[in-house]
Amino acid sequence: MGLTNQSCGRALISQKFNISFNKEDFIIALAGNPNVGKSTVFNGLTGLNQHTGNWPGKTVATARGSYTHKDKKFILVDLPGTYSLFANSAEEQIARDFICFGNPDATIIVADATCLERNLNLALQVMELTDKVILCLNLMDEADKKGISIDIKQLEKELGIPVIPTAARKKLGLRALMDATYDVASKIKKPTPRKISYGNAIESEIQKIIPYLEKKLNNKLDPRWVALRLLEGDTTLLDSINAFLYENNSPLAYKEVAYAHEC
Amino acid sequence: MNVNPVLNPSQPMTESEIKIGYDYPEHLKDEIVSAIYQEAQGIAQKVVSINKKKAKDWDAILDGILTSRITGYPIMFLLLGAVFWITISGANVPSSLLAAFFFKIEDYLTYLFTSLSAPEWLHGILVLGVYRTLAWVVSVMLPPMAIFFPCFTLLEDFGYLPRVAFNLDRLFKKAGAHGKQSLTMSMGFGCNAAGVIACRIIESPRERLIAMLTNSFVPCNGRFPTLLLIASIFMGGAVASQYRTLTASFVVSSLVLVGILITLIVSWGLSKTLLKGIPSSFTLELPPYRKPQIGKIIYRSIIDRTIFVLGRAVVIAAPAGLIIWLMANIHIGSQSLLAHGATLLQPLGHLIGLDGYILMAFILGLPANEIVLPILMMSYMAEGAMLELDSLQEIANLFIANGWTGLTALNVMLFSLLHFPCGTTLWTLRKESGSFRWAVFGALMPTCIAILVCFLTTQIYRLFI
Numbered sequence: 001m002g003l004t005n006q007s008c009g010r011a012l013i014s015q016k017f018n019i020s021f022n023k024e025d026f027i028i029a030l031a032g033n034p035n036v037g038k039s040t041v042f043n044g045l046t047g048l049n050q051h052t053g054n055w056p057g058k059t060v061a062t063a064r065g066s067y068t069h070k071d072k073k074f075i076l077v078d079l080p081g082t083y084s085l086f087a088n089s090a091e092e093q094i095a096r097d098f099i100c101f102g103n104p105d106a107t108i109i110v111a112d113a114t115c116l117e118r119n120l121n122l123a124l125q126v127m128e129l130t131d132k133v134i135l136c137l138n139l140m141d142e143a144d145k146k147g148i149s150i151d152i153k154q155l156e157k158e159l160g161i162p163v164i165p166t167a168a169r170k171k172l173g174l175r176a177l178m179d180a181t182y183d184v185a186s187k188i189k190k191p192t193p194r195k196i197s198y199g200n201a202i203e204s205e206i207q208k209i210i211p212y213l214e215k216k217l218n219n220k221l222d223p224r225w226v227a228l229r230l231l232e233g234d235t236t237l238l239d240s241i242n243a244f245l246y247e248n249n250s251p252l253a254y255k256e257v258a259y260a261h262e263c
Numbered sequence: 264m265n266v267n268p269v270l271n272p273s274q275p276m277t278e279s280e281i282k283i284g285y286d287y288p289e290h291l292k293d294e295i296v297s298a299i300y301q302e303a304q305g306i307a308q309k310v311v312s313i314n315k316k317k318a319k320d321w322d323a324i325l326d327g328i329l330t331s332r333i334t335g336y337p338i339m340f341l342l343l344g345a346v347f348w349i350t351i352s353g354a355n356v357p358s359s360l361l362a363a364f365f366f367k368i369e370d371y372l373t374y375l376f377t378s379l380s381a382p383e384w385l386h387g388i389l390v391l392g393v394y395r396t397l398a399w400v401v402s403v404m405l406p407p408m409a410i411f412f413p414c415f416t417l418l419e420d421f422g423y424l425p426r427v428a429f430n431l432d433r434l435f436k437k438a439g440a441h442g443k444q445s446l447t448m449s450m451g452f453g454c455n456a457a458g459v460i461a462c463r464i465i466e467s468p469r470e471r472l473i474a475m476l477t478n479s480f481v482p483c484n485g486r487f488p489t490l491l492l493i494a495s496i497f498m499g500g501a502v503a504s505q506y507r508t509l510t511a512s513f514v515v516s517s518l519v520l521v522g523i524l525i526t527l528i529v530s531w532g533l534s535k536t537l538l539k540g541i542p543s544s545f546t547l548e549l550p551p552y553r554k555p556q557i558g559k560i561i562y563r564s565i566i567d568r569t570i571f572v573l574g575r576a577v578v579i580a581a582p583a584g585l586i587i588w589l590m591a592n593i594h595i596g597s598q599s600l601l602a603h604g605a606t607l608l609q610p611l612g613h614l615i616g617l618d619g620y621i622l623m624a625f626i627l628g629l630p631a632n633e634i635v636l637p638i639l640m641m642s643y644m645a646e647g648a649m650l651e652l653d654s655l656q657e658i659a660n661l662f663i664a665n666g667w668t669g670l671t672a673l674n675v676m677l678f679s680l681l682h683f684p685c686g687t688t689l690w691t692l693r694k695e696s697g698s699f700r701w702a703v704f705g706a707l708m709p710t711c712i713a714i715l716v717c718f719l720t721t722q723i724y725r726l727f728i
Contacts, residue, residue, distance in 0.1 A: 035550055086296075089466060117307035124299050142551075147314035155310040198298045202291065232292040 025066075025073045026185040029099055031126055032110030033119055034081035037138045039063075040168040041110050042078045045178065062094075069178040072186070077104070083118075085125045086234070097240050099129050100221065105185035106132045108177070113143035113150055113165070123159070127193035128225050133161045134180050134191075141167040161191040198228075205231055322551050329423070330549075335430045340516060342423070346414045347512035351495055354406035355655065361405065365398035384592075392588025393581050399637035400580040404488045405573060411487060412564035415452065420555040424449050429549060431523075438527045439534025441470035444477075448526065451481035455688040458483075459695055469540045473530050475692055476705050479684035480522040480529070485576065485632035486679050490515050492636065496659040497672035514676075522680050525712060575687075576633035583634050587627065587641050601642050615714055616674040616721030618666065625678065630686045635679065670724045674717045681713035 032038040046065030063078040079098055080091035099107055109126055111119035116137075127133050137150065156163045162180040166173030183189035197203065206227045213223035221241070229237045328334055369390060376386040418424060427449060432442035443465050451458030458478040465471040482490060491511070498514040499507035534540065590600040598606070605619030612618040620642050628635035640658065643665045662671075683689070683706040693702035 116311055117303050120303035120306055121299055124302055149312050149314065151310045151312075155306070158306045158309060194302075196298055196302050198295060202294060202298075205291075228295060232295055 025075050026105040026181075027102070028074050028076050028181055028185065029079055029102065029104040029107040030076055030110065031079045031095055031099065031107055031122065032081060032136075033083055033112065033122055036081070036110050036112040036119065037168050038078065038081055038110045041108075041136060041138060041166065041174070041177075042076060044168045044171055044174045045074075046076055067178070070182055072182065074178075074181065074185070077102075082122065084122060085129070086232070093236055093240070096129075096237075099126060101240065104130075104132070106134060106181050108134045108136050108181060110136045110138050113137045113140050114146055114148060116150060124194075124196060127159070127161065128195065128228070129222065131191055131193055132184050133193055134177070134184055135159060135161055135163045136173075136177055137163055137165045138168050140165045140173070141170060158194065160194045162189065195224075202228075202231065325552055326426070326549065329426045330429050335426075339427060339430060340520070342418065343519060344512045344516040346411065346418070347491070347515045348508055349414055350407050350411045351491055351499075351511050351515075352508040353410045354491070355495070357406040358402055359655070361402035362398070365402055369394060369398065387592060388585055388588055393584040396580045396584025396587065396634065396637050396641060397577055399640065400576050400633055401573065403492060403636060404576060404633055405569070407488050407491050408484055408569045408573065409565065411484065412453075412569050413560055416560045416564040417555050419449075420553065420560055422550050422552040425549050434527055435530065438531040439540070440473045440527075440530040441465045441467065444470070444474040444526075444530070447474050447478060448481045448523075451478045451483060453484060455479045455481070455483045455684050456691040459688060459691045462695065467540070469534075469538045472696060472701065473533050473538055475695060476533065476701070476708065477526045477529050479688060479705070479709055480526040480681065482519065482522060482680055483632065483685075485685065486635075487515075488633070489636050489679050490518060490676050492655075492658070493672050493676055494518075496655055496662070497667075497669055500659065501669065518676055518680055521677070525681060525716075529708070529712070576631055579631040580634045580637065583627065583630065583638065584641070587638055591642060605642070611714075614721070615678075615717035616670050616724070617678065617717065618671070620665070621671075621675060621678075625682055628685075629683070632679070632685050670721065674720060677716050677720065678713045681709055681716055683707075683710045683713075 030038060030042055042063060042065060046067050062080070065076050065078070067074050067076065077098065079095040082089075082092045082095050085092055085096040085099075098104070107126055107130055109119075109123045111123060123133075123135055135155075137152070137155075140150075143150065150165075152163050152165055162184065164173055164177045164180050166177055168174065180189075184191060198206070206224060209227040209230060210223045213226050217223055217226060226237070226241070329338060372390050372394060373386065376390060424446070428442065428445040431445040435442050435444050444462075446464065447458050447461040450461040455478050458481065459475045462471045462474040462478070465474055494511040494514040495507065499511035502510050587601070590604070593600050595603060601620075601623065604623045607619065608622040609619035612620075612622045621639060624635050624639035624642065627638050640661060643661055684692070689702050689706055692705045693699055696702065696705075
């Protein structure tokens with residue numbers, strides 16, 4: 001059977017992530033480090049239209065909410081706050097799996113303007129996974145108080161994605177964020193995220209694996225990104241790939257994977 | 264590194280594929296991570312500019328003082344001492360008022376029972392057993408908790424607790440444990456069972472077990488009243504009256520330090536023997552300092568903590584009071600059950616500077632540490648004259664009449680600090696570690712340490728005096 005539309009993308013969102021939606025609704029993921037005001041942004045966008053639940057099979061709580069902008073309904077999924085997508089913890093794995101396999105129409109990364117550098121680490125990692133990214137530069141008011149100013153235009157150019165300054169606690173910039181999300185989700189604007197170059201040694205290894213992965217992944221995942229994770233020795237990703245993309249295919253494979261992990 | 268080209272692309276990724284990841288050396292991951300970090304640094308440098316003049320960063324200034332290598336620890340100790348000082352000096356008066364109130368009610372109850380000509384044993388069980396234990400638990404525990412918790416929550420709300428974790432991180436690393444352990448310890452100040460559950464935030468199973476097993480070395484609020492009361496009576500009582508509260512707070516703060524020290528030593532010991540391994544690294548976010556929200560603090564500390572803990576203590580104290588009364592009044596031969604138990608434990612008690620009744624009280628207090636002192640007072644009184652303990656001085660007299668010295672007081676405090684955790688904590692330990700054996704270890708190991716420490720203080724004390 002291989003990869004079909006049924007086994008990944010939007011069908012997965014309802015099956016695997018317990019999110020119900022209409023076909024024409026946009027699914028938006030909200031990612032970010034802890035303590036950057038992600039929940040405030042979430043609340044500011046969705047108001048009272050939200051509910052919380054658990055990720056299936058995990059005890060990590062999640063909030064979902066919705067808002068309507070320009071006659072489109074947006075389903076907002078609040079991912080757990082993480083510093084990276086390296087899958088060191090259940091939270092990181094969930095955030096990665098959702099962006100990776102849930103195939104949201106856009107991903108908003110909420111970043112703390114008072115410590116941009118640290119927040120960019122996560123942003124760069126998300127940008128490797130998907131092109132449809134918006135950076136919400138939150139806590140601009142606090143940055144201002146601390147005398148930190150950020151060249152938004154320059155940052156947009158460097159990252160290749162829309163950057164929206166906000167102060168969610170004061171409800172500033174949220175409308176611009178909705179506009180930008182609308183543009184990206186409805187493909188009016190196509191971000192071209194900057195890709196990191198990892199140096200010759202790693203790049204040549206990537207090139208060796210990519211042809212194989214291209215065949216395997218059948219355009220469902222970015223082969224370069226998967227290659228990088230394999231080079232890192234990240235085995236949780238293979239679990240997730242098998243679980244999300246091949247699940248109905250062959251139960252034997254699942255056993256093999258489990259066996260391989262015991263070794 | 265060869266990729267098998269004959270693998271069918273429509274088949275799931277399998278073992279051979281996973282090997283792609285396995286064969287690469289660890290440094291590749293480091294290189295990938297550092298490439299990302301460098302990229303982030305490069306971009307940030309290009310777009311961020313900081314206006315130094317405008318930047319009067321109070322957070323950074325405060326952090327500089329509160330987490331400095333030089334001033335960090337003394338400030339921690341002073342703040343802890345200040346909280347205890349406020350608690351002790353504030354709790355005395357309401358405590359005695361409450362006690363007086365409850366004993367007045369006891370008189371009425373006794374009057375009621377006699378006027379109804381109820382049997383003596385019924386009066387004994389219900390009034391002298393259940394009611395009196397409850398009255399003690401409430402009057403001894405409520406005032407200190409109602410003062411201590413808001414103070415502690417205030418520090419928590421202000422954002423000081425993560426700084427404590429930051430300060431202690433270095434020490435825990437050296438002990439082979441996880442830096443987050445200090446956060447689970449500050450949960451332990453509230454309740455050790457909650458502290459054990461909080462250990463879930465530690466990812467590595469090895470370090471989580473260390474944190475869970477050592478959590479009870481932080482005195483929970485069930486033990487604070489015991490420590491505070493004894494410190495005020497004996498350590499405070501030994502100095503001139505104007506220094507009493509100060510001395511008592513100093514003693515209790517020092518005990519907390521002893522607890523932390525033992526935690527570090529035991530963590531180190533465990534990570535070198537039973538739970539070998541290297542400490543894993545983690546990111547600790549220091550949240551900004553916030554203006555504490557007074558309403559929230561009062562709600563959280565009074566409703567969530569004080570009432571909750573008191574409720575638990577009351578629920579356990581009632582049946583415990585009944586059992587103690589029965590044990591003190593059912594005689595086998597010439598002695599009551601309680602006295603038999605105490606006689607049995609007396610040799611060990613004497614060896615470690617305690618007595619049989621104290622050990623009995625700790626054992627009977629297994630369901631909840633809150634009731635250890637009430638049990639003890641009850642058992643002393645059941646054997647001797649009936650007193651109405653409505654002031655600190657009378658409690659002091661009762662203890663002294665039963666042979667307490669400064670050494671006994673010190674050892675009771677040390678034993679309370681270091682002995683086996685309460686039943687709830689042990690049960691939680693079993694559930695969280697998934698193993699009955701770790702729970703047993705979690706009870707035996709602290710008890711052995713408590714006995715050892717008390718034995719040492721006693722022997723040293725007796726050597727000199």
